[in-house]
Amino acid sequence: MPGEKNPLDTPLLGLPGVGKERASQLERLELRTVGDLFLHRPGRYEDRRHFEKIAGLKLNEPALTHGKIIASGVRRFRKGSQSIFEFILDDGTGRLHCRWWNLPFMEKYFKVGDETVVFGKPNSLRPRTMDHPETEVIQALENSLHLNRIVPIYPLTEGLPQRWLRSLTWRILEQFGNAVPEPKLTTTGKSALGVSLLSRAEAIRLLHFPMEIADTEAARRRLALDEYIELQSAIQTRCKNLERNARSVSCSGDNHLIKPFLAALGFHLTDSQTGVLREIRRDMAGPTPMRRLLQGDVGSGKTVVAACVALMALESGANVALMAPTEILAEQHWRNFRRWLEPLGIAVELRTGSTKTGIETGQEELRLHRSNVVNQKVWVGTHALVQEGFTPEKLGLVIIDEQHKFGVAQRETLVRKGAYPHLLVMTATPIPRTLGLTLYGDLDISILAQSPPGRGKIKTFVRDSTGLPKVWKFVAEQLSKGRQAYVVYSRLEAEDTAAGVKAVEKEFHNLEKTFAPWRAGLLHGRLKSEEKNQVMAAFEANHVQVLIATSVVEVGLDVPNATVMVIENAEQFGLAQLHQIRGRIGRGKEDSYCILIAAGKTEDSIQRLKIMEETSDGFRIAEEDLRLRGPGEFLGREQSGAPPLRFGELSRDIALIEQAREIVRENLKLK
Numbered sequence: 001m002p003g004e005k006n007p008l009d010t011p012l013l014g015l016p017g018v019g020k021e022r023a024s025q026l027e028r029l030e031l032r033t034v035g036d037l038f039l040h041r042p043g044r045y046e047d048r049r050h051f052e053k054i055a056g057l058k059l060n061e062p063a064l065t066h067g068k069i070i071a072s073g074v075r076r077f078r079k080g081s082q083s084i085f086e087f088i089l090d091d092g093t094g095r096l097h098c099r100w101w102n103l104p105f106m107e108k109y110f111k112v113g114d115e116t117v118v119f120g121k122p123n124s125l126r127p128r129t130m131d132h133p134e135t136e137v138i139q140a141l142e143n144s145l146h147l148n149r150i151v152p153i154y155p156l157t158e159g160l161p162q163r164w165l166r167s168l169t170w171r172i173l174e175q176f177g178n179a180v181p182e183p184k185l186t187t188t189g190k191s192a193l194g195v196s197l198l199s200r201a202e203a204i205r206l207l208h209f210p211m212e213i214a215d216t217e218a219a220r221r222r223l224a225l226d227e228y229i230e231l232q233s234a235i236q237t238r239c240k241n242l243e244r245n246a247r248s249v250s251c252s253g254d255n256h257l258i259k260p261f262l263a264a265l266g267f268h269l270t271d272s273q274t275g276v277l278r279e280i281r282r283d284m285a286g287p288t289p290m291r292r293l294l295q296g297d298v299g300s301g302k303t304v305v306a307a308c309v310a311l312m313a314l315e316s317g318a319n320v321a322l323m324a325p326t327e328i329l330a331e332q333h334w335r336n337f338r339r340w341l342e343p344l345g346i347a348v349e350l351r352t353g354s355t356k357t358g359i360e361t362g363q364e365e366l367r368l369h370r371s372n373v374v375n376q377k378v379w380v381g382t383h384a385l386v387q388e389g390f391t392p393e394k395l396g397l398v399i400i401d402e403q404h405k406f407g408v409a410q411r412e413t414l415v416r417k418g419a420y421p422h423l424l425v426m427t428a429t430p431i432p433r434t435l436g437l438t439l440y441g442d443l444d445i446s447i448l449a450q451s452p453p454g455r456g457k458i459k460t461f462v463r464d465s466t467g468l469p470k471v472w473k474f475v476a477e478q479l480s481k482g483r484q485a486y487v488v489y490s491r492l493e494a495e496d497t498a499a500g501v502k503a504v505e506k507e508f509h510n511l512e513k514t515f516a517p518w519r520a521g522l523l524h525g526r527l528k529s530e531e532k533n534q535v536m537a538a539f540e541a542n543h544v545q546v547l548i549a550t551s552v553v554e555v556g557l558d559v560p561n562a563t564v565m566v567i568e569n570a571e572q573f574g575l576a577q578l579h580q581i582r583g584r585i586g587r588g589k590e591d592s593y594c595i596l597i598a599a600g601k602t603e604d605s606i607q608r609l610k611i612m613e614e615t616s617d618g619f620r621i622a623e624e625d626l627r628l629r630g631p632g633e634f635l636g637r638e639q640s641g642a643p644p645l646r647f648g649e650l651s652r653d654i655a656l657i658e659q660a661r662e663i664v665r666e667n668l669k670l671k
């Protein structure tokens with residue numbers, strides 16, 4: 001009812017036991033209202049129905065135990081200001097020393113006689129000792145809440161006791177637990193799908209006070225479903241509004257430009273490429289603007305597809321904007337598009353904010369072609385295209401390359417520069433299905449499954465740095481066979497030599513000598529645009545045989561004669577990124593070699609890199625990355641444009657995400 005207050009909006013400040021000081025502590029955790037507190041997710045749980053006996057504690061094994069404090073005090077060392085606070089816990093079977101370094105004020109929180117729960121890892125058994133364990137003093141009267149049950153352990157802030165927050169949550173659940181509304185969409189949706197789920201109110205109760213550990217996952221899933229439904233509603237509503245309101249110009253073309261383009265191209269399109277183009281042409285013919293994601297592994301030939309799509313729009317009288325994430329890539333596209341389209345009488349203009357020359361050259365080209373009665377245009381550029389000063393006329397198609405490097409907001413800003421232009425976004429990052437549905441739920445997806453024929457294999461090897469001399473010898477052999485090589489570093493400058501992370505500038509000087517008389521070039525993001533172009537042109541022309549670079553080589557370079565890729569400190573990169581970088585080789589007929597050097601000998605990082613030896617399937621690599629490193633790699637904050645998920649865990653929620661999609665889709669159909 002309008003005007004009626006939602007009980008979950010009740011401020012915590014002023015509720016029994018919550019004074020100004022507590023309220024400001026809660027505020028630091030962004031807990032202001034009853035509803036906020038309900039969604040404060042415990043970081044973990046302790047099963048306090050079962051405690052280890054102190055006598056049974058094992059070295060280095062995390063354990064939960066409890067007992068009575070029989071002694072406590074601070075010891076200070078004579079030298080300096082070092083101190084140790086220690087108490088001794090006794091449970092009748094044995095004694096446990098709990099110690100904290102340099103936190104003398106801890107003394108005031110513990111008294112002899114306190115019943116105390118301790119969670120930690122014994123780091124010695126003689127005497128039994130835990131350093132910096134988690135603790136909680138239990139007061140006799142509160143036993144029901146803090147003992148003999150599974151208890152939530154919350155993220156805290158300074159001065160806020162675990163016990164106090166737990167009691168507050170308990171009391172507030174008593175008072176407001178029944179006021180948690182059931183979202184309509186979830187209820188109707190879940191019964192339609194035949195999914196049995198907890199109610200939201202039940203889920204919140206079990207999130208904080210589960211009866212069994214399994215309850216916590218059931219609760220998480222229920223709350224995650226609500227999050228996914230919200231996300232999907234936003235995405236699908238946007239699509240629906242677009243469908244209702246947006247009227248785009250039909251841009252399916254008449255082939256008068258594509259025909260001569262393909263004839264001059266020098267190769268035939270693959271079946272995948274023609275298949276994708278057929279899908280795209282169908283979209284572009286319709287009255288609703290196309291919104292399509294083209295996924296294709298590195299080297300699968302997305303650029304040619306983009307050119308054909310651009311030609312469809314140009315044939316229909318519309319102009320085109322193509323945005324790429326880096327200057328290197330934008331300039332490369334610009335060169336390709338000029339080579340392909342200028343003979344057809346289309347002007348291709350470059351816009352890259354930071355380089356004045358870029359724009360000037362572009363305008364020069366434009367002037368050049370005025371005489372050709374140019375009234376059709378392709379703008380190629382970086383983020384400069386998103387800036388206010390850029391006001392394209394008759395923008396009928398927006399193409400975004402390497403979409404994962406942009407945010408949704410940037411993409412939409414460019415789209416709004418036209419009147420409902422068609423949109424094609426391209427990415428070489430194989431997006432795991434879960435993420436695809438979440439991030440790109442508003443896009444149709446096409447996949448370039450097949451790469452152009454006649455390419456050699458890529459063989460990948462993982463080595464530790466003791467193997468480097470052999471690696472350089474191997475590279476030299478390949479160079480003497482007439483091949484070229486990349487050597488990639490994760491850093492430009494060494495800030496942190498202690499960690500063994502090498503920097504490209506320093507290594508360049510070493511490697512230049514190692515590989516003489518072959519010539520080495522240096523490429524990194526901070527070079528001036530002309531310098532970058534010079535180095536890349538020299539490498540492309542084989543004046544330079546070894547390109548020593550940072551991950552800027554990740555996109556754009558296309559040199560079929562380069563068949564060796566050495567990546568130092570490979571452990572510093574995500575697998576998906578390594579896959580991208582590796583995609584620079586394997587573009588010619590010869591077999592290629594990728595050698596990943598892991599610094600140090602940490603088993604974990606070597607195991608992770610071994611996946612690269614096993615597979616060149618970008619989707620498998622991406623799934624693996626998602627499993628190992630979480631969605632951060634794919635979900636840069638600005639990238640997703642989505643609210644953060646508190647309960648959703650993308651790497652294991654595929655079924656839930658699909659349910660949410662289905663629920664929202666059914667619901668929108670009814671409207």
Ligand code: ADP
Pocket residue numbers: 267268269270273296297298299300301302303304428452453558
């Ligand atoms: P990506 O999908 O990584 O953007 P590119 O578009 O840069 O790949 O294409 C990689 C290389 O493959 C380019 O040199 C391109 O000219 C070439 N190529 C694209 N399609 C074909 C094809 N059908 N046959 C042969 N070579 C092709």
Ligand code: MG
Pocket residue numbers: 302303401556
């Ligand atoms: Mg590309």
